[in-house]
Amino acid sequence: MTTNATTTSNTISRLHLIAPELLRSLLPTMIINLLCALVVTYLMRIGAGFAENLIFSICIGTTAMVLIDCGRILLWGKDEPNKPGFLLMLVIFAPLSFFIGNLIANFALGRPASIFTPNQAHNAIGIIVLILLACVGATLFYWNREKMAALQARNVIIEKQAVQAQLQMLQAQIEPHMLFNTLATLQTLISSEPLRAQHMLDQLIHYLRATLSTSRSAQTTLGQEFELTKAYLGLMSLRMGLRLSYNLHLPEELQCTPIAPMLLQPLVENAIRHGLEPKVEGGDCTVRVSVHQDMLVLSVFDSGMGLNTSTSYNKPASTHLGLENIRARLDALYGPLAELTLTHHIPEGTVAQITIPMPALDPQQTR
Amino acid sequence: MTSAPAARALIAEDESLLATALAASLQRLWPTLEIVGIAANGIEAVEQALAAPPDIVFLDIKMPGKSGLDAARELAEEWPEQRTFPLLVFVTAYDDYALQAFDHAAIDYVLKPANDERLQKTVARLQARLAHNSHPGHAGDELERMLQQLRGLAPALMPLQQERLRMIRAAVGNQIKLIAIDDVIYFEATDKYINVVTADSQSLIRTSLKDLLPQLDPEQFWQIHRGTIVQISQVQSAQRDEAGKWSLRLRTRPETLAVSRLFAHLFRQM
Numbered sequence: 118m119t120t121n122a123t124t125t126s127n128t129i130s131r132l133h134l135i136a137p138e139l140l141r142s143l144l145p146t147m148i149i150n151l152l153c154a155l156v157v158t159y160l161m162r163i164g165a166g167f168a169e170n171l172i173f174s175i176c177i178g179t180t181a182m183v184l185i186d187c188g189r190i191l192l193w194g195k196d197e198p199n200k201p202g203f204l205l206m207l208v209i210f211a212p213l214s215f216f217i218g219n220l221i222a223n224f225a226l227g228r229p230a231s232i233f234t235p236n237q238a239h240n241a242i243g244i245i246v247l248i249l250l251a252c253v254g255a256t257l258f259y260w261n262r263e264k265m266a267a268l269q270a271r272n273v274i275i276e277k278q279a280v281q282a283q284l285q286m287l288q289a290q291i292e293p294h295m296l297f298n299t300l301a302t303l304q305t306l307i308s309s310e311p312l313r314a315q316h317m318l319d320q321l322i323h324y325l326r327a328t329l330s331t332s333r334s335a336q337t338t339l340g341q342e343f344e345l346t347k348a349y350l351g352l353m354s355l356r357m358g359l360r361l362s363y364n365l366h367l368p369e370e371l372q373c374t375p376i377a378p379m380l381l382q383p384l385v386e387n388a389i390r391h392g393l394e395p396k397v398e399g400g401d402c403t404v405r406v407s408v409h410q411d412m413l414v415l416s417v418f419d420s421g422m423g424l425n426t427s428t429s430y431n432k433p434a435s436t437h438l439g440l441e442n443i444r445a446r447l448d449a450l451y452g453p454l455a456e457l458t459l460t461h462h463i464p465e466g467t468v469a470q471i472t473i474p475m476p477a478l479d480p481q482q483t484r
Numbered sequence: 485m486t487s488a489p490a491a492r493a494l495i496a497e498d499e500s501l502l503a504t505a506l507a508a509s510l511q512r513l514w515p516t517l518e519i520v521g522i523a524a525n526g527i528e529a530v531e532q533a534l535a536a537p538p539d540i541v542f543l544d545i546k547m548p549g550k551s552g553l554d555a556a557r558e559l560a561e562e563w564p565e566q567r568t569f570p571l572l573v574f575v576t577a578y579d580d581y582a583l584q585a586f587d588h589a590a591i592d593y594v595l596k597p598a599n600d601e602r603l604q605k606t607v608a609r610l611q612a613r614l615a616h617n618s619h620p621g622h623a624g625d626e627l628e629r630m631l632q633q634l635r636g637l638a639p640a641l642m643p644l645q646q647e648r649l650r651m652i653r654a655a656v657g658n659q660i661k662l663i664a665i666d667d668v669i670y671f672e673a674t675d676k677y678i679n680v681v682t683a684d685s686q687s688l689i690r691t692s693l694k695d696l697l698p699q700l701d702p703e704q705f706w707q708i709h710r711g712t713i714v715q716i717s718q719v720q721s722a723q724r725d726e727a728g729k730w731s732l733r734l735r736t737r738p739e740t741l742a743v744s745r746l747f748a749h750l751f752r753q754m
Binding site: 293294296297298300301302304305306355356357358360394395396397399425 | 499527595597
C-alpha cells in the first residue's frame with residue numbers, strides 16, 4: 118500500500134517536469150517530422166503530395182513526441198529509462214500516434230474524422246514502421262544528448278578537482294628558503310633570547326599548521342585567515358627587522374564572515390617575497406578588508422619592488438601559477454563576478470585585490 | 485688552531501640576527517679572525533669589500549639589492565689587479581639547485597643554520613688556503629680560481645632557455661618603437677633599464693639583462709661584461725691593452741666595448 122502510494126505521489130510530483138521536457142524536444146521533433154514527410158513523399162511515393170504529407174507527419178510526429186515524453190517522465194522521471202521497457206513503450210506508441218495523428222490531421226484538413234486516409238490504407242504497416250524507426254532514432258539522439266550533458270557535468274567536476282589538487286600542491290609548497298631561514302633565526306634566539314624564541318616558535322607552529330594541513334576545511338573565517346596572516350607577518354618581521362612594517366585592518370563585523378582558505382595568504386606571501394624582501398630598504402605591507410557596494414574587498418598593499426612592466430598579471434599565464442589558482446578557485450566558488458586584480462601602488466609597490474559579491478559568500482549558496 | 489693566522493672577514497647577510505650569529509660562531513672557532521664589517525645587502529657588500537679589502541667574504545646568496553652570486557661576479561670584475569682576491573664563502577638557507585652547481589664548481593658554501601662541525605671544516609679549509617696564497621708568487625691565484633669557478637657555474641645557473649625574442653618593443657615618448665633583434669648591436673644595462681643600441685639609434689627598455697639573456701640566441705649574442713651583451717657578428721676586432729684588459733671595436737659604431745675579466749677567456753683564443 119505504502120509503496121503504491123509513494124509511486125503514485127512520485128508520478129504526480131513529476132507532472133511539472135513534462136512541459137519543459139516537451140519544449141526541449143520540440144525542435145528535434147519538427148526536424149524529424151520534416152524528414153519523414155520527405156521520405157514518405159519522395160522515397161515511399163505515397164500520399165497526395167509533400168504539403169499534405171507534411172501536415173500528417175507533423176500531427177503524427179508531435180503526437181508521438183507528447184506520448185513518449187509523457188510516458189518517460191511519468192514512469193522514470195529524470196532518470197535514464199530501462200531499455201526494454203522503453204522499447205516496449207515505443208512499439209505501443211508508434212501505431213497509437215499513427216491513429217491519433219491521422220485523426221487530428223483529418224480534422225485539421227476539414228475531412229471526416231478517421232484514423233486512416235484512403236490512400237494510406239494499403240501502406241499502414243510501412244508507415245507505422247517508419248514512425249517506429251523515427252521514434253527509435255529520436256530516442257537515440259535524446260540518449261546521446263543526455264550522455265553528452267552527463268559527460269560535460271563530469272568534466273566540470275574533474276576540472277574543479279584539478280583546481281583543488283593544485284591548491285593542495287601549492288599549500289604543501291612552503292618555501293624552503295623561508296622555513297630554513299626561520300629555523301636559523303630560531304636557533305640563534307634560543308640561546309640569546311629564549312622568550313622571543315618561544316614566541317617565534319608559536320607563530321611558526323601556527324603558520325605551519327594552517328599552511329600544511331591538506332585536510333583544511335573548505336571554509337574558514339576572515340578572522341582565522343587574519344590570525345594566519347598575522348603569524349606569518351610576525352615571523353617575517355622578526356627576520357627582516359626594521360625593513361618590514363605591517364598593518365592589518367579587519368572590521369569587527371567581518372570577523373566571522375566565511376571565506377575559502379588560501380585566498381588571502383598567498384597574496385600576502387607574494388607581497389613579502391616579490392615585493393619587500395628583494396628591496397634594499399624594505400617597506401610596508403598593509404592588509405585591509407572592507408565592504409563596498411555589496412562586494413567584499415580584500416586588499417594587500419605593499420611598497421615593494423612593484424610589478425614587472427613587461428608581464429601581464431591580469432591575464433591567464435602559466436608563469437603565475439599561484440595567481441591562476443586563486444582565479445580558478447574564485448570562479449569555481451563564487452562565480453564570474455569574483456575577481457583578482459594586481460595593480461601598481463602609487464607611488465611604489467603593488468596592490469593585490471580580491472573582490473567577491475557578498476551574497477556569494479553565504480555558505481548555503483556556495484556551489 | 486694553534487697557528488691560526490690573523491685574518492679579516494666581511495659578512496654579507498640581510499638578516500641581522502643571522503649575521504650576528506655567524507659572527508659569534510666564527511669568533512668561537514677562529515678567535516684571531518677579525519670581523520671587519522657586516523653588510524646588510526649585496527650592494528653594500530661590494531662597496532665595503534672594495535673600500536677595505538678583507539681576506540674573506542661570507543656572502544648570503546639571497547640578499548636584497550644584489551644576490552650573493554652577483555656580488556661575487558662584480559667583485560671578480562672590479563677587483564684591483566695588485567691586491568689578493570678575498571676567499572669567498574657562500575651562505576644559504578636552502579637552494580637545492582644552486583648547491584648542486586656549487587658542488588660541481590667546487591665552490592665553498594655554508595648552510596644556514598650552520599652547525600659548528602660544518603663551520604669548523606670550512607674554517608680549516610680557509611686557513612689552509614690563506615697560508616697557500618700568502619706565499620710569494622701565488623698572489624694572483626685566488627682571483628683566477630674564482631673566475632674559473634664562476635665561469636663553471638654560469639651554464640648551470642642559466643635559467644631555462646625561453647622562446648627567442650624576435651622584436652624588441654621600446655617605448656619612445658608615447659609611441660612604441662619596434663626593433664628587429666638582428667639590428668641590435670649591443671645591449672647595455674643602466675640602473676633600471678637596458679639601452680638597446682642599433683647602428684643609428686638608442687632606446688631604453690625596462691627589463692634586466694638577467695631576464696633578457698635567456699631569450700637571446702647564445703650563438704648570436706655574447707655577454708662580455710656584467711652589463712653588456714653584444715651581437716658578435718657586429719664586432720670588428722678585439723684588442724688587449726698593456727694592463728691585460730680586452731676591449732671590442734664595432735663595425736658600425738665608433739665606441740669600443742669593455743670585456744670584463746669574467747668573459748675575457750672568450751677572446752683569448754681568437
